[in-house]
Amino acid sequence: MTAPDAPPAPATGPEIDLRVVALTRDGDRLLVVMADREPDSGTAFARGLPRGRPDFGTELDRTASAIARRTTGIAEQYLEQLYTISVDQSSRGSWKLVVAWMALISPRPDGVPALPPGADWVPVTDLPTISRIDRQVIDYALVRLRAKLGYTSIGRYLLTESFTMRELQDVYETILGQPLDKRNFRRRMLATGILTQTDGQRRDGSHRPAALYRFDSEEDQGRYLTPTWSNSQS
Amino acid sequence: MTAPDAPPAPATGPEIDLRVVALTRDGDRLLVVMADREPDSGTAFARGLPRGRPDFGTELDRTASAIARRTTGIAEQYLEQLYTISVDQSSRGSWKLVVAWMALISPRPDGVPALPPGADWVPVTDLPTISRIDRQVIDYALVRLRAKLGYTSIGRYLLTESFTMRELQDVYETILGQPLDKRNFRRRMLATGILTQTDGQRRDGSHRPAALYRFDSEEDQGRYLTPTWSNSQS
DNA sequence: GCAAAAGTGTTGTGTATACACCCATGG
DNA sequence: CCATGGGTGTATACACAACACTTTTGC
Numbered sequence: 209m210t211a212p213d214a215p216p217a218p219a220t221g222p223e224i225d226l227r228v229v230a231l232t233r234d235g236d237r238l239l240v241v242m243a244d245r246e247p248d249s250g251t252a253f254a255r256g257l258p259r260g261r262p263d264f265g266t267e268l269d270r271t272a273s274a275i276a277r278r279t280t281g282i283a284e285q286y287l288e289q290l291y292t293i294s295v296d297q298s299s300r301g302s303w304k305l306v307v308a309w310m311a312l313i314s315p316r317p318d319g320v321p322a323l324p325p326g327a328d329w330v331p332v333t334d335l336p337t338i339s340r341i342d343r344q345v346i347d348y349a350l351v352r353l354r355a356k357l358g359y360t361s362i363g364r365y366l367l368t369e370s371f372t373m374r375e376l377q378d379v380y381e382t383i384l385g386q387p388l389d390k391r392n393f394r395r396r397m398l399a400t401g402i403l404t405q406t407d408g409q410r411r412d413g414s415h416r417p418a419a420l421y422r423f424d425s426e427e428d429q430g431r432y433l434t435p436t437w438s439n440s441q442s
Numbered sequence: 443m444t445a446p447d448a449p450p451a452p453a454t455g456p457e458i459d460l461r462v463v464a465l466t467r468d469g470d471r472l473l474v475v476m477a478d479r480e481p482d483s484g485t486a487f488a489r490g491l492p493r494g495r496p497d498f499g500t501e502l503d504r505t506a507s508a509i510a511r512r513t514t515g516i517a518e519q520y521l522e523q524l525y526t527i528s529v530d531q532s533s534r535g536s537w538k539l540v541v542a543w544m545a546l547i548s549p550r551p552d553g554v555p556a557l558p559p560g561a562d563w564v565p566v567t568d569l570p571t572i573s574r575i576d577r578q579v580i581d582y583a584l585v586r587l588r589a590k591l592g593y594t595s596i597g598r599y600l601l602t603e604s605f606t607m608r609e610l611q612d613v614y615e616t617i618l619g620q621p622l623d624k625r626n627f628r629r630r631m632l633a634t635g636i637l638t639q640t641d642g643q644r645r646d647g648s649h650r651p652a653a654l655y656r657f658d659s660e661e662d663q664g665r666y667l668t669p670t671w672s673n674s675q676s
Numbered sequence: 677g678c679a680a681a682a683g684t685g686t687t688g689t690g691t692a693t694a695c696a697c698c699c700a701t702g703g
Numbered sequence: 704c705c706a707t708g709g710g711t712g713t714a715t716a717c718a719c720a721a722c723a724c725t726t727t728t729g730c
Contacts, residue, residue: 389721413729414679415727650708653710
């Protein structure tokens with residue numbers, strides 16, 4: 209145990225390192241942005257999560273958003289802070305605080321947005337060699353995403369604005385890594401009341417065209433699945 | 443929007459400020475530790491959350507734990523990071539990162555542990571005048587605590603080692619701010635399988651003595667209530 | 677007419693809620 | 704014997720999982 213009131217070590221505090229797990233979906237694959245590392249950046253890895261430093265006078269989330277925008281060329285639809293860890297690189301005499309974020313980026317009707325040079329979409333199931341911290345952060349992002357799928361409509365941010373029921377189900381199956389029953393899925397989704405069927409259709413093959421849906425307002429933040437510990441007395 | 447690749451402002455990064463929401467329970471009240479501020483600390487408030495700075499070479503959670511231990515005199519039973527925010531105090535030319543934590547401290551059989559000078563237990567419903575950030579952090583801690591009550595056994599950390607069913611229910615009712623049905627509560631708690639009835643009893647009045655329970659192992663981290671989106675195919 | 681995906685209903689089973697009375701004790 | 708909180712069972716409603724066939728289209 210370190211003494212609680214030990215002096216705060218180096219006069220200069222730790223370096224702050226924001227890292228962003230930027231995710232999108234392509235068919236049944238989740239993709240994450242991997243950025244090339246500068247050869248002189250001191251890292252032992254050729255690629256890793258997009259990073260950046262916070263800016264005096266700028267909120268952290270805006271900086272995280274800017275990092276996502278800079279490396280992908282587009283604005284994310286959803287941003288959430290994940291966790292802050294300290295990274296003790298005593299061997300290199302440095303000390304870092306890593307603040308990790310998750311950013312979700314909607315695919316466009318014509319597919320996944322192309323990335324500027326220096327960054328690529330990589331399936332989360334097929335990551336290159338990256339730092340332990342980066343991997344840990346990505347794992348955590350996936351756990352969080354999976355959990356939130358159960359009680360929020362976070363999946364909407366991995367869809368185009370209008371979508372078929374099948375595409376919606378694909379999002380869930382991809383993230384959960386598990387097949388779901390078509391009929392139960394449809395019923396449950398419609399029961400949430402946050403979907404509206406549009407009058408459009410999608411025809412993409414020699415079969416019956418699919419109805420298109422969109423999510424209602426942005427304002428369903430919060431619960432939409434059954435809360436626990438309810439009580440009629442309330 | 444700030445330019446994503448603006449230079450990282452002052453050569454010295456932000457000051458890092460850990461704050462701990464240390465909670466315990468006394469009967470049907472949730473109490474939080476309020477620390478006195480040094481008169482020369484520059485804050486406009488007489489009291490606030492216990493704070494500290496991280497330490498080179500020490501993990502953040504250990505430092506947070508040390509802060510809790512220093513201000514309360516005892517070790518917390520549960521510690522969880524809440525959120526990191528940047529606080530732009532441009533007016534004072536300073537820049538801070540606040541990393542907020544929640545610490546739960548078990549009451550002892552003889553009541554709430556006494557605190558060393560400079561700190562007091564204050565009911566969360568009756569907070570003194572504190573900074574906006576401190577209040578925000580406390581609110582967030584309570585939201586998180588309430589949410590976790592639904593799918594973890596986090597409530598155990600606000601109980602003595604053995605406890606009556608009524609005390610357990612008190613924890614839930616206190617945190618949820620809602621009365622619960624005694625029979626349904628008991629059934630549901632026992633159904634989780636993480637409680638064991640001890641052979642002790644508590645007599646404290648002219649009525650039937652209450653059976654005592656304890657939580658099984660520490661190892662129930664994770665789900666103990668029904669997960670959603672299950673599928674027999676898995 | 678056939679291949680391919682969209683769409684649709686019912687039934688069983690389990691889980692949450694609502695609710696009222698008897699039990700053991702101290703004074 | 705009575706006041707006080709501890710302890711128990713049941714009926715109902717709802718939500719979830721399982722499951723198979725019909726519809727619409729393009730070719």
